[in-house]
Amino acid sequence: xxxxxxxxxxxxxxxxxxxxxxxxxxxxxxxxxxxxxxxxxxxxxxxxxxxxxxxxxxxxxxxxxxxxxxxxxxxxx
Amino acid sequence: xxxxxxxxxxxxxxxxxxxxxxxxxxxxxxxxxxxxxxxxxxxxxxxxxxxxxxxxxxxxxxxxxxxxxxxxxxxxxxxxxxxxxxxxxxxxxxxxxxxxxxxxxxxxxxxxxxxxxxxxxxxxxxxxxxxxxxxxxxxxxxxxxxxxxxxxxxxxxxxxxxxxxxxxxxxxxxxxxxxxxxxxxxxxxxxxxxxxxxxxxxxxxxxxxxxxxxxxxxxxxxxxxxxxxxxxxxxxxxxxxxxxxxxxxxxxxxxxxxxxxxxxxxxxxxxxxxxxxxxxxxxxxxxxxxxxxxxxxxxxxxxxxxxxxxxxxxxxxxxxxxxxxxxxxxxxxxxxxxxxxxxxxxxxxxxxxxxxxxxxxxxxxxxxxxxxxxxxxxxxx
Numbered sequence: 046x047x048x049x050x051x052x053x054x055x056x057x058x059x060x061x062x063x064x065x066x067x068x069x070x071x072x073x074x075x076x077x078x079x080x081x082x083x084x085x086x087x088x089x090x091x092x093x094x095x096x097x098x099x100x101x102x103x104x105x106x107x108x109x110x111x112x113x114x115x116x117x118x119x120x121x122x
Numbered sequence: 123x124x125x126x127x128x129x130x131x132x133x134x135x136x137x138x139x140x141x142x143x144x145x146x147x148x149x150x151x152x153x154x155x156x157x158x159x160x161x162x163x164x165x166x167x168x169x170x171x172x173x174x175x176x177x178x179x180x181x182x183x184x185x186x187x188x189x190x191x192x193x194x195x196x197x198x199x200x201x202x203x204x205x206x207x208x209x210x211x212x213x214x215x216x217x218x219x220x221x222x223x224x225x226x227x228x229x230x231x232x233x234x235x236x237x238x239x240x241x242x243x244x245x246x247x248x249x250x251x252x253x254x255x256x257x258x259x260x261x262x263x264x265x266x267x268x269x270x271x272x273x274x275x276x277x278x279x280x281x282x283x284x285x286x287x288x289x290x291x292x293x294x295x296x297x298x299x300x301x302x303x304x305x306x307x308x309x310x311x312x313x314x315x316x317x318x319x320x321x322x323x324x325x326x327x328x329x330x331x332x333x334x335x336x337x338x339x340x341x342x343x344x345x346x347x348x349x350x351x352x353x354x355x356x357x358x359x360x361x362x363x364x365x366x367x368x369x370x371x372x373x374x375x376x377x378x379x380x381x382x383x384x385x386x387x388x389x390x391x392x393x394x395x396x397x398x399x400x401x402x403x404x405x406x407x408x409x410x411x412x413x414x415x416x417x418x419x420x421x422x423x424x425x426x427x428x429x430x431x432x433x434x435x436x437x438x439x440x441x442x443x444x445x446x447x448x449x450x451x452x453x454x455x456x457x458x459x460x461x462x463x464x465x466x467x468x469x470x471x472x473x474x475x476x477x478x479x480x481x482x483x484x485x486x487x488x489x490x491x492x493x494x495x496x497x498x499x500x501x502x503x
Contacts, residue, residue: 047159047187048163053124075274091268092243092268099381100380103380108129111354112134
């Protein structure tokens with residue numbers, strides 16, 4: 046129920062609606078809850094509504110943190 | 123898929139697992155509850171438990187809105203759908219949830235009730251616009267994630283002047299449920315399970331932010347780590363929880379910074395506050411009556427309230443007495459402990475709600491976990 050997916054905004058349609066691409070699949074969604082999105086932004090899409098904007102820089106930071114996680118154990122081995 | 127596949131990387135998962143293995147203390151064990159069904163699903167599907175040290179246990183919590191909806195509410199929706207004037211619109215996962223006496227919305231539909239599955243509240247609005255002669259009722263359920271879309275639909279219906287659109291509101295609140303797990307009279311009946319910390323909701327938190335959890339961290343001295351729904355997110359959250367426990371800290375930390383901010387989505391919160399207010403009490407499956415744990419429409423939106431328009435009376439109904447969903451939702455029992463599990467209760471013929479939703483603990487264990495459990499027994503013997 047609360048599952049949601051990152052989707053890329055490809056077109057702003059007016060009336061709080063936008064077109065997004067979900068790995069190539071196009072879909073019209075409501076951006077009433079995230080009104081200031083721009084084309085190229087990624088949003089978290091849930092039941093036809095964007096819930097939040099996905100922060101690309103924060104995503105990169107989290108992945109970098111994962112990559113660092115095991116370094117000490119690698120060194121120990 | 124971008125921002126999905128990167129968080130399922132097997133090599134990174136091994137690194138995170140080795141970091142957790144190094145961090146845990148050998149002289150104690152750790153029990154963490156993942157509140158959301160989305161986490162339960164990820165843990166089962168990707169075998170996260172197999173990557174964790176033996177002394178770290180994940181307890182599955184009640185965070186699946188389909189699973190916590192009581193039988194009485196399903197019965198009410200079925201009664202409503204059988205009204206010949208009504209078209210009942212609902213999210214697909216509610217269709218097979220068992221009501222009383224073996225009924226479900228799916229069976230009511232087969233018997234002729236006008237029930238339609240929708241993906242979005244906007245679809246329900248479209249049906250109301252296209253069919254002005256029908257009373258279109260949206261059967262609204264879900265946590266803080268699905269509540270803002272319901273609020274938007276009600277306001278849009280007002281703007282469009284739709285008089286045949288109403289909402290049967292069953293929206294519930296996450297913080298009240300977490301509090302209920304930690305302190306409630308039911309604990310005496312069902313027993314309780316030790317919890318050293320919580321993996322906090324992912325998408326609920328995109329809306330409410332991280333601030334509402336500060337209370338638990340302080341009051342109950344339990345660490346909370348908000349985490350995304352991908353397997354690496356869960357592993358990282360466990361690593362962060364282990365660190366907090368080891369260091370004697372109990373803070374709210376945010377692993378899901380790519381989507382969750384401390385304050386959440388202010389627009390969504392304002393829309394919800396405009397349309398809804400707290401119910402004094404609401405029955406949850408597995409948790410019983412929980413005070414101030416759900417929402418209803420404000421008086422100024424009464425024209426869109428199905429409970430007012432159809433004079434809906436709530437009649438509580440008992441669960442199947444053999445079904446252990448209540449204890450499973452509290453983390454007191456595991457799916458395989460229930461004598462219905464895998465015998466009469468399967469995803470094709472669910473007896474209880476934990477088997478209906480793919481995010482339910484029983485469905486996740488049936489789909490991904492039961493063979494692993496069997497092979498573990500074989501290895502041990």
